[in-house]
Amino acid sequence: MSELLSNLLLGFQVASNPYNVLFCLIGALVGTLVGVLPGIGTVATIAMLLPITFGLPPVGALIMLAGIYYGAQYGGSTTSVLVNIPGEATSVVTCLDGHQMARQGRAGAALSIAAIGSFFAGCVSTVLVAALGGPLTSLALLFGPAEYFSLMVLGLIFAVVLAKGSVLKAIAMVLTGLLLSMVGSDLETGAGRMTFDVAELADGIGFTNIALGLFGFAEIIRNLELPAESREIVKAKVTGLMPTRKDLIDSSGAIARGTVLGSILGILPGGGAVIASFAAYTFVKRIANVPSRFGNGAIQGGAAPESANNAAAQTAFIPLLTLGIPPNAVMALMVGAMTIHGIVPGPQVMTKQPELFWGMIASMWLGNLMLVIINLPLVGVWVTLLRVPYRLLYPAIVVFCCIGIYSINNSPTDVVISALFGVIGFWLVKHDFEPAPLLLGFVLGPLMEENLRRAMLIARGDATVFFTRPISGTLLAIAIFLLLLAALPMIRKRREEVFVE
Amino acid sequence: MPEDVNPSQKGPRIGFSVRGPRDFWGGIVLIALAILAIWASRDLPGQRGFAFGPGTAPRLFSGLLAFIGAAVAAGGLFVEGPPIEKYKIRGPLLVIISILLFAALIRPFGLVVASYVVFIVSILGSTEMRWIESVIAAAVMTLFCVLLFVYLLNLPFQLWPQSNAPTILWNQTADIVKNTLLMFQKAPPRP
Numbered sequence: 124m125s126e127l128l129s130n131l132l133l134g135f136q137v138a139s140n141p142y143n144v145l146f147c148l149i150g151a152l153v154g155t156l157v158g159v160l161p162g163i164g165t166v167a168t169i170a171m172l173l174p175i176t177f178g179l180p181p182v183g184a185l186i187m188l189a190g191i192y193y194g195a196q197y198g199g200s201t202t203s204v205l206v207n208i209p210g211e212a213t214s215v216v217t218c219l220d221g222h223q224m225a226r227q228g229r230a231g232a233a234l235s236i237a238a239i240g241s242f243f244a245g246c247v248s249t250v251l252v253a254a255l256g257g258p259l260t261s262l263a264l265l266f267g268p269a270e271y272f273s274l275m276v277l278g279l280i281f282a283v284v285l286a287k288g289s290v291l292k293a294i295a296m297v298l299t300g301l302l303l304s305m306v307g308s309d310l311e312t313g314a315g316r317m318t319f320d321v322a323e324l325a326d327g328i329g330f331t332n333i334a335l336g337l338f339g340f341a342e343i344i345r346n347l348e349l350p351a352e353s354r355e356i357v358k359a360k361v362t363g364l365m366p367t368r369k370d371l372i373d374s375s376g377a378i379a380r381g382t383v384l385g386s387i388l389g390i391l392p393g394g395g396a397v398i399a400s401f402a403a404y405t406f407v408k409r410i411a412n413v414p415s416r417f418g419n420g421a422i423q424g425g426a427a428p429e430s431a432n433n434a435a436a437q438t439a440f441i442p443l444l445t446l447g448i449p450p451n452a453v454m455a456l457m458v459g460a461m462t463i464h465g466i467v468p469g470p471q472v473m474t475k476q477p478e479l480f481w482g483m484i485a486s487m488w489l490g491n492l493m494l495v496i497i498n499l500p501l502v503g504v505w506v507t508l509l510r511v512p513y514r515l516l517y518p519a520i521v522v523f524c525c526i527g528i529y530s531i532n533n534s535p536t537d538v539v540i541s542a543l544f545g546v547i548g549f550w551l552v553k554h555d556f557e558p559a560p561l562l563l564g565f566v567l568g569p570l571m572e573e574n575l576r577r578a579m580l581i582a583r584g585d586a587t588v589f590f591t592r593p594i595s596g597t598l599l600a601i602a603i604f605l606l607l608l609a610a611l612p613m614i615r616k617r618r619e620e621v622f623v624e
Numbered sequence: 625m626p627e628d629v630n631p632s633q634k635g636p637r638i639g640f641s642v643r644g645p646r647d648f649w650g651g652i653v654l655i656a657l658a659i660l661a662i663w664a665s666r667d668l669p670g671q672r673g674f675a676f677g678p679g680t681a682p683r684l685f686s687g688l689l690a691f692i693g694a695a696v697a698a699g700g701l702f703v704e705g706p707p708i709e710k711y712k713i714r715g716p717l718l719v720i721i722s723i724l725l726f727a728a729l730i731r732p733f734g735l736v737v738a739s740y741v742v743f744i745v746s747i748l749g750s751t752e753m754r755w756i757e758s759v760i761a762a763a764v765m766t767l768f769c770v771l772l773f774v775y776l777l778n779l780p781f782q783l784w785p786q787s788n789a790p791t792i793l794w795n796q797t798a799d800i801v802k803n804t805l806l807m808f809q810k811a812p813p814r815p
Contacts, residue, residue: 291696292647295654298689302661302682309668309678316678317664321803340723347715347749514750515757519765521719521746522739525726526773526781533780535727535796542723549716553708554650576676584674 130481131253137482138489143186146179147486150187151493154194155201166562169456170334173463174530181464182479186486188460192453193245193436193487197494200237200429204230214432216404220424232367233425236374238495240426241433244382245491248437251386253484255441266446268577269589273598274448275571280602283560290610293560296551300564301571303328310573323536332528332537333565334456336544337551337558339524343517344549370422377407377423378430385434390441403431437487444472444480448567452559455566644705651697658690718749732792734782735774739766 137143153172169188176184199214204221217237224233266274283293306317307327318324384406385399407427442448447469449455461468472480528537548558582588590596642648661682668679722745729738743762747753774781786792 289647289696289699291692291699292650295689295692295696298685298692299654299657301685302657302689305682305685312678314668314678316668317661317682319664340719344716344719347719348709348712512752514747514752515761517719517750518722518743518747518758518762521722522726522742522765522769525723525730525742526735526739526769529726529730530773530781535730538723538727538730542720542727545723546716546720550653553711554646554653556650572681575681580675582674 127253130477131485133477134253134481134483134485137182137478138186138485142180143183143482143486144489146183146187147190147490148493150190151194151197151490151497154191154196155198155494155497156194166334166338166452166456166559169453169460170331170339170527172527173331173456173460174527176460177463177531181461181466182482184464185457185460185479185483186490188457189440189483189487190490190493192457193433193490194494196432196436197238197241197498200241200425201234201498204233204237204425214400214428216400216428217425220421223420224422224425227420229420232370232422234498236370236422236426237429238498239371240374240378240381240430242491242495243378244385244430244434245437245494246488247382248386248389248434249484249488249491251438252441252444252487253481255390255445265594267592267595268574268581269592269595270598271448272571272574272578273589273595273602274446275567275574277598277602277605279560279564279567280606283606289555290606292556296556296558296560297564300561300566301568303333303561304565304568305572310569310576321536323532323534323540328540329531329537331459331531332541333544334452334562335524335528336541337548337562339520340541340545341548341552341558343520344545345552346513346517374422374426377403377427380407381427381430382434385431385436386438388431389435389438399431399435400428403427433491440483440487443468444483445470447472448570449563452562452566455563458566642701644700644703645708646700646705647703648697648700649708651693651695651700654693654696655690658686658693661686661689714751715749719746722746722749728793728796731782731796732789733785735770736766736783737785739769 138147169191172188172191176187179187196214200217200221203214203217204225221233221237224230279297283290283297304327306324308314308325309316315325381399381403384403388399388402404424404427407423411421411423439454443454443457447458447467449458458468466472466476466479524541525538528541529535531537551558551561578588579586588595589599665679665682665686668682669677670683671677671680722742725745726738726742729741740762743765744758747758747762770783774783
């Protein structure tokens with residue numbers, strides 16, 4: 124316990140360094156901005172802002188990116204409530220009841236409860252991250268290459284199973300991502316693989332290129348196909364910011380449940396804030412006394428998903444910081460960011476760079492506090508930004524992205540590659556394929572292949588080693604079980620059913 | 625979001641009717657991608673004993689992908705699915721062109737010109753664009769980007785066109801065309 128406290132103290136010392144506080148603030152601001160503006164996703168923003176962080180010290184860069192991440196979650200709830208447009212994928216569920224509350228003139232209460240719920244969830248999950256960091260690290264030492272491989276398979280299966288669309292297509296996307304990750308130089312021999320003799324591909328396809336193309340450009344292209352009126356925003360005057368006593372009491376249960384669900388789902392590979400918000404809403408609705416209130420302005424319907432997605436956002440750092448395994452696409456980008464800064468995420472981060480680890484954890488708490496301070500007064504400002512017509516907004520995004528990509532390597536080829544992936548992402552949407560599993564497969568690909576090869580080498584070509592080693596076998600069994608569960612048509616239909624609600 | 629259209633609308637007629645065109649063509653493209661990957665890795669050595677070679681994993685996963693792709697395509701053949709929405713040309717094409725223009729222009733012509741041109745070209749993709757506000761907005765955005773990326777973040781960028789800009793542009797384009805053609809010409813040497 125005292126070790127935990129001293130570690131936290133170290134963390135707070137790092138986090139309260141004025142530069143880091145500044146980075147946290149900038150990250151939280153930018154993240155909220157991103158979350159408020161519909162059409163720019165968290166993944167795209169982090170990908171966009173990655174090149175900017177290259178010049179920053181590693182701790183500062185990661186603190187900023189983390190601030191963007193959960194700031195985006197916060198900002199998304201603002202637009203969801205005010206104008207029924209989810210600024211973020213994680214805020215889709217908040218639209219359901221949050222906006223209804225706004226229509227009944229209670230936008231202030233809805234926004235505040237979302238902020239308070241998120242803050243509470245953030246505090247709890249920060250403690251969890253701090254507490255579970257140590258034990259998880261010693262667990263990590265039990266993991267050999269076979270276990271790592273199976274864990275990654277499990278993670279990818281989670282992403283497949285919990286994704287919205289067809290399981291088969293999600294698997295296909297994961298495989299495509301894995302294949303794309305193999306373009307470049309071979310791990311052991313250095314031979315060029317599938318590079319078509321293009322010099323720029325010798326180091327592989329940059330993941331920023333893929334991420335920005337698939338999520339940024341493709342989203343813009345997609346939005347341009349939609350009719351104009353679906354994007355114009357209506358003026359909204361927000362009054363009465365503070366929730367009543369009754370509101371607080373009513374929503375306390377929902378906040379608690381959302382926090383628990385979010386914390387659990389955030390840790391699991393493949394889980395994440397989106398699933399957490401959706402799961403929390405469904406759960407709270409099912410146990411409610413009067414389920415019909417949901418969808419008509421029940422305050423729990425806004426509190427639960429908001430708490431859940433913030434809790435999940437925090438605990439998503441646990442597998443990242445301790446085991447080095449990204450549980451979702453955003454964390455995958457963080458792995459990329461860490462690698463770029465020369466940090467190898469994994470168990471050694473805790474011991475070799477404690478100020479990084481604990482500094483990040485402390486700054487998460489700080490960030491949560493900052494978000495509450497930023498969001499409540501600034502609601503008016505964010506809404507004004509929404510009034511920028513989309514026809515002027517998207518070209519700005521295009522220019523911004525192009526410059527960002529080019530600045531990574533001063534290479535026009537990178538820009539061309541992301542244009543290509545923009546087209547690919549567009550095609551994927553047209554054919555009901557989800558791009559997120561592809562990105563996850565792409566990031567986990569090199570690690571997966573390395574561990575696969577190593578495990579096979581150690582086991583002298585015996586493929587059953589993945590099943591005979593206990594931890595590895597358990598992980599694979601869970602993966603197969605989940606896959607079967609998702610493949611059953613009944614479950615699949617129910618998943619779609621709940622989503623349509 | 626895919627609209628739920630009358631399911632009796634069939635996809636492109638290719639002799640027999642495809643019930644779920646999205647899945648069908650999606651699966652076909654996946655199979656094609658797998659074949660491409662196998663072709664691209666054809667010269668990589670495979671497994672030696674129980675050690676994976678560089679080509680093992682690509683071929684392994686390509687095979688899996690082809691299999692899954694076939695399953696998806698088969699699903700598209702027999703299961704009803706919504707038709708593929710029509711592709712709108714203007715918006716997507718102009719945005720892609722603007723991005724490619726950026727890649728072409730950034731080195732010879734510098735950041736200011738490239739940003740401005742890209743803004744204008746991409747805004748042409750919108751059916752609601754108005755010239756006056758676009759011209760002004762482009763200028764504002766360019767200024768903002770220059771301030772942010774060059775002055776605030778100190779990233780190395782060529783701001784203004786180089787003296788022999790058109791020559792550079794021409795050479796650049798010629799290089800790309802040459803390399804693209806080379807790609808398909810000779811097979812990579814065997815290790």
